[in-house]
Amino acid sequence: MKIDKKLLNITFLGTGTSQGVPMIASNHPVCLSTDSKDKRLRSSILISWGTKTYVIDCGPDFRQQMLREQVALINGVLFTHEHADHTAGLDDLRPFCYKIGEMPIYLNQKTFDSLEQRFQYIFSKENRYPGAPSVLPNIVDKTPFIIDDVTVTPIQVLHGKLPILAYRIQNIAYLTDVKSISDAEKKHLKNLDVLIVSALRIEEHPTHFNLQEALDFVEEIQPKRAYFTHISHRLGFHKEVSKKLPKNVFLAFDGLKIEA
Numbered sequence: 605m606k607i608d609k610k611l612l613n614i615t616f617l618g619t620g621t622s623q624g625v626p627m628i629a630s631n632h633p634v635c636l637s638t639d640s641k642d643k644r645l646r647s648s649i650l651i652s653w654g655t656k657t658y659v660i661d662c663g664p665d666f667r668q669q670m671l672r673e674q675v676a677l678i679n680g681v682l683f684t685h686e687h688a689d690h691t692a693g694l695d696d697l698r699p700f701c702y703k704i705g706e707m708p709i710y711l712n713q714k715t716f717d718s719l720e721q722r723f724q725y726i727f728s729k730e731n732r733y734p735g736a737p738s739v740l741p742n743i744v745d746k747t748p749f750i751i752d753d754v755t756v757t758p759i760q761v762l763h764g765k766l767p768i769l770a771y772r773i774q775n776i777a778y779l780t781d782v783k784s785i786s787d788a789e790k791k792h793l794k795n796l797d798v799l800i801v802s803a804l805r806i807e808e809h810p811t812h813f814n815l816q817e818a819l820d821f822v823e824e825i826q827p828k829r830a831y832f833t834h835i836s837h838r839l840g841f842h843k844e845v846s847k848k849l850p851k852n853v854f855l856a857f858d859g860l861k862i863e864a
């Protein structure tokens with residue numbers, strides 16, 4: 605089936621690493637910065653087309669992000685992996701579930717198993733607490749799927765040794781918490797207008813791209829534009845790091861809106 609290309613609107617809900625920036629109880633200069641672009645909630649994006657709105661990941665800052673961006677409704681959640689900084693906001697889907705009923709969620713089997721254990725009251729079929737959010741899980745493997753007339757291609761990347769999901773939606777791709785990606789999966793990243801990829805910090809890390817690895821990856825994939833996310837205070841000040849990047853590469857910041 606041929607699907608017409610839609611205009612995608614993306615909002616960076618959060619661009620911080622797992623503890624956010626500033627980090628609790630840190631005196632690091634970046635944590636003390638008064639520049640609003642150095643304040644990073646946990647990583648997530650909002651993607652809209654037509655009247656439909658989805659989020660990729662739903663971390664502990666989800667409620668604050670929905671209020672800040674005045675989001676009236678979301679139609680579903682795509683999860684990359686089970687870590688708390690990407691999933692801990694699941695209970696805050698409630699206001700949307702009350703509007704639409706079961707909220708479609710898209711996730712791999714391992715993420716489903718983890719959420720089912722951690723949020724037993726949400727997934728339980730018996731004796732459900734009436735106020736619990738209702739979700740409609742869709743298990744994602746490598747097969748592309750269609751949501752609201754847009755094709756989503758799951759891409760498997762490695763977060764250290766953990767296989768997790770990235771997503772390509774039309775000509776944008778969102779890869780967070782990535783340390784490596786096979787050549788076979790890289791084939792899904794040709795001809796991108798926008799590549800969003802994590803770049804944790806300056807020093808190397810066992811499970812995340814550092815800045816240099818993210819820059820090398822952009823060089824290899826050759827998207828028209830790239831935005832870095834999942835940023836730690838140890839990457840440095842937004843303003844200073846931004847100046848050193850190639851002209852088609854940007855540090856994302858919370859609230860940044862782009863089109864593709």
Ligand SMILES: [Zn+2]
Nearest residue numbers: 622687689781
């Ligand atoms: Zn993370």
Ligand SMILES: [Zn+2]
Nearest residue numbers: 685687763781
């Ligand atoms: Zn993670």
